[in-house]
Amino acid sequence: MSTFRELRTRRHALQKPSKIFDPKAFLATAGAGRTVRLYRAKQVIFTQGEAADHVFYIQQGRVKLSVVSKQGKEATIALLGPGDFLGEGCIASDQSFRLATATAISRCSVLKIEKSEMLHTLHREHEFSDLFVVYVIERHNRTQADLVDQLFNSSEKRLARALLILARFGKKPTSDTVIPNISQETLAEMVGTTRSRVNFFMNRFRKLGFIEYNGVLQVHSSLLEIVLHE
Numbered sequence: 620m621s622t623f624r625e626l627r628t629r630r631h632a633l634q635k636p637s638k639i640f641d642p643k644a645f646l647a648t649a650g651a652g653r654t655v656r657l658y659r660a661k662q663v664i665f666t667q668g669e670a671a672d673h674v675f676y677i678q679q680g681r682v683k684l685s686v687v688s689k690q691g692k693e694a695t696i697a698l699l700g701p702g703d704f705l706g707e708g709c710i711a712s713d714q715s716f717r718l719a720t721a722t723a724i725s726r727c728s729v730l731k732i733e734k735s736e737m738l739h740t741l742h743r744e745h746e747f748s749d750l751f752v753v754y755v756i757e758r759h760n761r762t763q764a765d766l767v768d769q770l771f772n773s774s775e776k777r778l779a780r781a782l783l784i785l786a787r788f789g790k791k792p793t794s795d796t797v798i799p800n801i802s803q804e805t806l807a808e809m810v811g812t813t814r815s816r817v818n819f820f821m822n823r824f825r826k827l828g829f830i831e832y833n834g835v836l837q838v839h840s841s842l843l844e845i846v847l848h849e
Contacts, residue, residue, distance in 0.1 A: 642747045645740065646676050652736025658723040664705065667720045671709035674737045677701050680727030683805065684719045695808040698724070698785055698801070704754060709734055710741075724801060774812040775820050779845035781809050782830065786838035801836070 649655045684697040705721050708714045741748045768777050803817045824830045829842040
């Protein structure tokens, strides 16, 4: 009798539909091997040189990636926002330490994923691995474009491109609000110029109607004209 009940229970379990994995739900909630962390503006998420054993995913807010040279010179290498991963390089076998420092530049909600859980999910869930591969390729393409930008474009054009990236241009149908407290020093580090030049170009963009500034910075898609035409 007990054997019959066991068989019936197993058959019933097999007939139940398997749970569908939802990458968006996985990245939006805490669970096994992952926790949601809240950061205030200017709070450090991880530091250059520390052990790399987690991947981070930005749910809300903006984060700055910066590096410090052996001579103590600091440079901003990226400004990231919702939908971006941080510290994903730790899943490579040859990266055991952080290569950059991640700092919140606005209030942030960030999902912290253990390296083992990240690898397990990438191997097990194809939808998630597809999403992650697309992100890594887009990030790689952006890095290459940044290099070309630094080598061949004027500082005005580089600033326009940086503002469009910050505004998530191309990812949303309308212009987006850039975080209110991004400094011209940070923009100058990204662009590779001086603060005074950034200030000059920002005033020019405002006069031409490409941006608006009233407590927060609003970037319009018309700024693309600067990128397309020198």
